[in-house]
Amino acid sequence: MARTLTFKIFRYNPTKENDEPHIDTFELEETPRLNLFTALHRIREKQAPDLMFDFVCRAGICGSCAMMINGRPTLACRTLTSDLADTIELYPLPFFKLLGDLSVDTGVWFHDMAKRVESWIHTGKVFDPNVEEERMDNAVANKIYESERCIECGCCVAACATAQVYPDFLGAAGLNRIGRFLFDPRDHRGEQEWFELVSTDIGVFGCIGMMACDDVCPKDLPLLEVFSYIRRKMNSGVKVAVKELDLA
Amino acid sequence: MKIISTEVLVIGAGLAGERAAIASAQAGLDVTMLSLVPPRRSHSAAAQGGMQASLGNSVKGEGDNPTIHWLDTVKGSDWGADQEVARIFADNAPIAMREMAHFGVPWNRVEGGPREVYIKGKKTTIVEDHAKEGLITARDFGGTAKWRTCYTADGTGHTVLYAMDNLAVQLDITIHDRMEAISLIHEHGVCIGAIVRSLRDGEIVAYLAKATAIATGGYGRLYGESTNAIINEGTGSWLALQTGLVPLGNMEAVQFHPTGIVPTDILVTEGCRGDGGLLLDVDEYRFMPEYEPEKQELASRDVVSRRMKQHMLKGKGVKSSYGEHLWLDLRHLGEEHLTTKLREVYDICMYFIGVNPIKELIPVRPTQHYSMGGIRVNKDGHAYGLKGLFALGEVANWDMHGFNRLGGNSLAETVVAGKVVGEKIAAYAKSAELNANVSLAEKFGKEQTDLIAHLLNNNGTENVYTLRDEIASLLTEHVHIFRTGEALEKAVSGLKSILDRVKNVKVSASAPGMNPELSQALRIEGMAKQAYIIAKGALLRTESRGAHTREDYPARDDKNWLNRTLAFWPAGAEEAVFKYEPVGPLDLPPGDRGYGGGQMVDMDLTLEEYNAKVDTEQTTLGKHPTIEPMGVRLPKEAWRAESPYKDAK
Numbered sequence: 001m002a003r004t005l006t007f008k009i010f011r012y013n014p015t016k017e018n019d020e021p022h023i024d025t026f027e028l029e030e031t032p033r034l035n036l037f038t039a040l041h042r043i044r045e046k047q048a049p050d051l052m053f054d055f056v057c058r059a060g061i062c063g064s065c066a067m068m069i070n071g072r073p074t075l076a077c078r079t080l081t082s083d084l085a086d087t088i089e090l091y092p093l094p095f096f097k098l099l100g101d102l103s104v105d106t107g108v109w110f111h112d113m114a115k116r117v118e119s120w121i122h123t124g125k126v127f128d129p130n131v132e133e134e135r136m137d138n139a140v141a142n143k144i145y146e147s148e149r150c151i152e153c154g155c156c157v158a159a160c161a162t163a164q165v166y167p168d169f170l171g172a173a174g175l176n177r178i179g180r181f182l183f184d185p186r187d188h189r190g191e192q193e194w195f196e197l198v199s200t201d202i203g204v205f206g207c208i209g210m211m212a213c214d215d216v217c218p219k220d221l222p223l224l225e226v227f228s229y230i231r232r233k234m235n236s237g238v239k240v241a242v243k244e245l246d247l248a
Numbered sequence: 249m250k251i252i253s254t255e256v257l258v259i260g261a262g263l264a265g266e267r268a269a270i271a272s273a274q275a276g277l278d279v280t281m282l283s284l285v286p287p288r289r290s291h292s293a294a295a296q297g298g299m300q301a302s303l304g305n306s307v308k309g310e311g312d313n314p315t316i317h318w319l320d321t322v323k324g325s326d327w328g329a330d331q332e333v334a335r336i337f338a339d340n341a342p343i344a345m346r347e348m349a350h351f352g353v354p355w356n357r358v359e360g361g362p363r364e365v366y367i368k369g370k371k372t373t374i375v376e377d378h379a380k381e382g383l384i385t386a387r388d389f390g391g392t393a394k395w396r397t398c399y400t401a402d403g404t405g406h407t408v409l410y411a412m413d414n415l416a417v418q419l420d421i422t423i424h425d426r427m428e429a430i431s432l433i434h435e436h437g438v439c440i441g442a443i444v445r446s447l448r449d450g451e452i453v454a455y456l457a458k459a460t461a462i463a464t465g466g467y468g469r470l471y472g473e474s475t476n477a478i479i480n481e482g483t484g485s486w487l488a489l490q491t492g493l494v495p496l497g498n499m500e501a502v503q504f505h506p507t508g509i510v511p512t513d514i515l516v517t518e519g520c521r522g523d524g525g526l527l528l529d530v531d532e533y534r535f536m537p538e539y540e541p542e543k544q545e546l547a548s549r550d551v552v553s554r555r556m557k558q559h560m561l562k563g564k565g566v567k568s569s570y571g572e573h574l575w576l577d578l579r580h581l582g583e584e585h586l587t588t589k590l591r592e593v594y595d596i597c598m599y600f601i602g603v604n605p606i607k608e609l610i611p612v613r614p615t616q617h618y619s620m621g622g623i624r625v626n627k628d629g630h631a632y633g634l635k636g637l638f639a640l641g642e643v644a645n646w647d648m649h650g651f652n653r654l655g656g657n658s659l660a661e662t663v664v665a666g667k668v669v670g671e672k673i674a675a676y677a678k679s680a681e682l683n684a685n686v687s688l689a690e691k692f693g694k695e696q697t698d699l700i701a702h703l704l705n706n707n708g709t710e711n712v713y714t715l716r717d718e719i720a721s722l723l724t725e726h727v728h729i730f731r732t733g734e735a736l737e738k739a740v741s742g743l744k745s746i747l748d749r750v751k752n753v754k755v756s757a758s759a760p761g762m763n764p765e766l767s768q769a770l771r772i773e774g775m776a777k778q779a780y781i782i783a784k785g786a787l788l789r790t791e792s793r794g795a796h797t798r799e800d801y802p803a804r805d806d807k808n809w810l811n812r813t814l815a816f817w818p819a820g821a822e823e824a825v826f827k828y829e830p831v832g833p834l835d836l837p838p839g840d841r842g843y844g845g846g847q848m849v850d851m852d853l854t855l856e857e858y859n860a861k862v863d864t865e866q867t868t869l870g871k872h873p874t875i876e877p878m879g880v881r882l883p884k885e886a887w888r889a890e891s892p893y894k895d896a897k
Contacts, residue, residue: 014761015450032569033511033601033602045713049765050758052762052764056290056477057291059596062290099426100762107285114417119414120414120418133345133349133350135357137357138357138382140354141355141356144354145401145403145407148400148407
């Protein structure tokens, strides 16, 4: 028999005078293969026309719809209600700026992160349209792609103990982005440059190793592997720094 | 009202918009990008399979060149394309792929030596050339003579968009996300910017610019059942149409992709079939070779979708509670392939429909996927009818796709048009003056605030979501793969009455801020009018060409219909006005596509006679002069050197 689902949803509209954060409760008949994308739209269109949330691709690709679902950060579009109990609690992701109800400003945070880690290929080369592309080993391309698959949903940062304490922490997403460029032979940043960027409390040494990011990443990025790679690289960076010190 | 001025305003920050913004930034111009969503969440990110470019590095792409790519594209378009634009595209695509490699895309590369692949259902060994080791490789896609589709696993759009946005961040291009342009500011036939609504707090802002470019993607969501992201509601094409000056081209040319999954309508890439996936019916019988012995599963999308529908009409579909479907079989490709090169597909099947493609068949059916039609522009991307307005990417009707686009050609178009048109936009902005006409901006802004006040406070009874759903049903039921005069009449009259009801939309949510219901209500008139143009344009076009299939007019009619539909909606008019123009200069004479069958009515003009009238007739309809004369980028009869023509007498 079809279930009646109870949704307890966090509500707060910062643009509305005197609004206070509160929980609204909605009931919805469950239909086969119902996911939270469809469920939230049904609630908005029939019960709460001002309910705010974000979806774009609704296919687990764009990273827009991360929220706390029964206390766990994950993508709403690919969460089936059949995997959840009768009562479903929805909260916005913590850490990010709240725009309203379940909508948070991940875009601005990730844009800023990209600036901080200089998320682009650092090369002195100028593109020449008349020359064959630089060759790359396919295994290297695949390795870069593994980290490049991050969809910036923010689940890792929302689940991160360090990020809740240090708002400047780059988070798993930031460290993964650094890994992506460290793997890339086209990027000519030297170990010293990386060392200065990463070897601080907001970088790789801020991570206290609880690895909730790894548990919640919807794309199953190899975060553990990327972090240990960065740490190893940074240790060799330390050696370089120490050597320079010896010479002085 | 806040007023922001910039030199170049780019509305839409997916691949085409960002690439164009970069071209202007590199030319030293001040650029501002607006986007409904953070740029990396644009629908470009969802493109899986790849980008066509004739690099010819894979052994199965050996001998490829831009002429062969161009030939495939023109045939794929069913001769509806502007052949010169298709040529500009094919010539620039290899350069654009290399440039994206330079910007950081981790393209899959050639690995020398033997490997096993599936071709036409058979396991075959191909041997990649060791000398090409490490160059950008390619996979097979539909309607192509060569393996030409460059890819990064099945996350191509994602990696290219991330590389592009990285560059935009590096160049420090201003991005205002969660901003929706709701009207263009213009006077005396010149566009000077846009009125924009913030989706954060509802504020209305005017942006003034020397040049304005629209790159907002397609209108697929009008169909409801679509593979498109939910933001693809035709917002950009509506901006142009509502000026009353700019026509939309070929809106009836709508692509249905063979493999949307059932239910949810999420796309699984054409790369599935390119890599050897097969289509099966209710008896698990592989039916495509019967219909298309040469191309089989890899005919062009319009043809495969038509054959699937035809086969289901014969009673060979699989019945389900979500309607009829067919099967996509990837099981033979094996676990390794499915969890690496087709990993997104694997994830989508597992998460959304609980199907494991390693062991199980995937339920699929043809689903709305791409908008060939859009804002009509000349080869520089300059919109007809309004100076200073440009459009590119899926929102534009540039028109390299004609009545059917090949897989892998749209993602490639975004970066090629972004570069080519982007440079034209920069050139225009460099020579233009900023028209800081504040009172004009105030006037256009007031129209929008009045409209918002009306939507919130009127006594109407129409619900915006109900109207949206009714528009979707009319299109899905009557303006789908197979079309008839009778069904199209129903759609047209149904949409006509919806147009009346749109005036009575009342927004029930009064909360300040992003107000999602108000956002939808601001889009609904544009959705209704564009749906009307699609249906009416399809009714008027009494022939079958590419994705536009009339059961009552099965022949492609080059005598009467080798033209492009232009739909205008003059200010205050009750009805759209339909006009027609030549498709562009012809070099490859209309002929057989080599797949799809079908009848043809030959044109009665010579190519010279046809070409002689192109420029004048297009100019009459609002085409601006182009930087280079028409036709100079179309090398005469280069195709004669290529198969199958070189073997012909």
